């Protein structure tokens with residue numbers, strides 16, 4: 001597994017690349033051009049500069065998270081072909097700088113949803129949390145305003161201002177898209193871009209919906225074993241694959257993560273792994289935790305073992321961390337707790353590897 005770390009880019013992230021380099025075992029940066037409006041082609045000169053910058057710190061730039069999908073594609077509008085072409089042009093430029101994997105999602109309007117960005121845990125650290133009741137009673141616009149207040153001046157990944165401008169109108173438009181139509185729209189996108197993913201040797205890795213159930217009446221389909229298999233079958237190219245995010249899929253207690261990893265990993269369809277832990281509360285409620293098994297509800301040993309057993313040699317990153325040691329930063333994306341996560345995951349791997357090989 002190649003260890004990686006999400007970094008939001010110059011002027012967008014308060015963590016210096018130098019610090020990321022100092023995390024033991026770090027191989028690649030996971031980043032994006034977060035300021036380019038969705039649907040526009042990412043300029044090659046900016047990508048070259050970004051790559052040089054990352055490489056100067058001894059790190060690779062192999063993974064992009066995310067090239068977001070324009071809503072017209074998700075809605076299946078006539079204008080979608082233009083945006084699919086822009087996606088392909090961006091892929092071409094990413095190929096030129098040697099990118100190997102693109103992580104993206106197909107969630108309508110909103111990306112991930114939490115109802116609290118800074119819940120204080122017993123040890124005084126802060127973590128993101130989700131309360132089902134709050135999403136049922138709140139207007140999505142108000143949730144957005146609430147998130148903004150708590151996000152410390154950073155635009156949240158997936159909650160970028162350009163995406164949210166027309167949130168209510170957007171949500172309205174999905175009333176006319178059935179779930180079957182939504183699946184058709186995914187297939188149309190995949191059939192348009194996957195031939196170019198093959199040509200440019202870039203693996204596409206869809207991120208599961210987070211949390212993995214419908215919110216605000218919007219279809220959310222990348223949620224469980226059956227739907228993931230359905231997604232993979234829409235286009236059978238090995239370039240059409242997954243980001244296996246343990247925290248997202250794990251929020252549904254019925255998702256047996258080690259078994260999902262074994263199933264899709266042995267099909268060679270997992271290209272990127274997000275590893276993090278969450279703690280279940282009542283019903284669908286949960287909060288995020290430190291990565292260790294003992295801190296949450298997921299068994300990280302079994303998860304890492306499953307990746308190991310299927311011979312997963314793709315990219316992995318610690319996902320959301322807590323805010324600890326007084327750090328201020330992007331919710332979920334501070335340095336310290338994610339660095340602890342990166343080292344913990346590598347510790348598990350070393351132990352599993354040595355025990356498997358009888359050393």
Ligand code: CS2
Nearest residue numbers: 066103104105112157158207
């Ligand atoms: C990420 C998402 O921060 C997160 O929760 O997992 O923003 C992720 O980048 C997208 O869903 C993938 O496009």
Ligand code: MN
Nearest residue numbers: 245248274319
């Ligand atoms: Mn994730």
